[in-house]
Amino acid sequence: MIRLRTRPVPPPAPREGEVVAEADGLQVRLGPRAVLHGVSLGVRAGEVLALVGPNGAGKSTLLGALAGDLAPAAGTVRLFGRPVSGWSAPELALRRAVLPQSAELSFPFTVEEVVRMGRAPWAAVDPGADDDAVAGAMAATEVTGFAGRPFSALSGGERARVALARVLAQRTPLLLLDEPTAALDLRHQELVLRLCRERARAGEAVVAVLHDLGLAAAYADRVAVLRAGRVAAAGSPAAVFTGPLLSEVYGRPVEVLAHPRTGTPMVVPVRDL
Structure with a gap:
């Protein structure tokens, strides 16, 4: 059977x-x-x-x-x-798509090939969307300019962005x-969080x-x-990021200040210089 x-x-x-x-x-x-x-x-x-x-x-x-x-x-x-x-x-x-802490590959895949790996789950479902998903993810992470380079030849930061592009392409x-x-x-850093x-x-x-x-x-x-x-x-960050809590958790005195323009909490170690 x-x-x-x-x-x-x-x-x-x-x-x-x-x-x-x-x-x-x-x-x-x-x-x-x-x-x-x-x-x-x-x-x-x-x-x-x-x-x-x-x-x-x-x-x-x-x-x-x-x-x-x-x-x-x-x-x-x-x-x-x-x-x-x-x-x-x-x-x-x-x-769900998972970005590990580090990305290592044993074979000389190009940047575009690595990003295209994110589309593997969709091969039997919606392969027609592959090109748009890959191109969009590469543009968003600013790796399009070295799409043909071997992944192994990239810097650590470039590899990190390519790995994120693979995750985004998975949609x-x-x-x-x-x-x-x-x-x-x-x-x-700002690009990724945006x-x-x-x-x-x-x-x-x-x-x-x-x-x-x-x-x-x-x-x-x-x-x-x-x-x-x-x-x-x-x-919320405003509720959770307090000086006493973070000082206790990290075992290091910190103070939490409000950003003068946005009010966003800023965490600053207490330093005696």
Whole structure:
């Protein structure tokens, strides 16, 4: 008997404010070590959610669990109302796109070929949109000018933008980005976060792990501060970014000032120079 593969069905566009990803009592272990302890957090369509916190707080682990790449030891993760384990790999690839911390390739693919990899989930669904999706993603991340260069010949910042272009070309309603600005200069950090805001305004949900609290305050609708595998606080940047909380979480005295023009919180370490 020949078993026919079921073609994955693209998800409908989520309603604004709809919870598209949710962790409930999430616990994750990596080997013998417990990394996340009872984390509960929702991600809504139309928002940018920033995950912040010190090194080792569990930010990347939480992102991996939301993506379905890490299995919970306890608790649940739901994507679009269904436990993440209930989606097949092709179905997941149409619903969420993941940007890892670093991108390494063993073969000499060109920049355009790498970005085009983001269209693989759509090969059996809507291949006609490939060229527009690839060209649009490359233009948005400003990598069109070196489309024919080998990915391996790029600088770290250029690779980071190409990797983001691949994620954007995938055109999913949920973007999970792990330190998308880490290798970028100031101009391109702003570019990437503006793209995140644009995707959120278009109705998608964006989760980004960020170390720059200034960027998180300026561009995120909500922030979740992680500490030792738990959510220490979650809410708007104005509500969450307080001197006492951040000083305790980071183990370093900081003060939070309001930007004189926009009122956006600015986090400044207390320095005795």
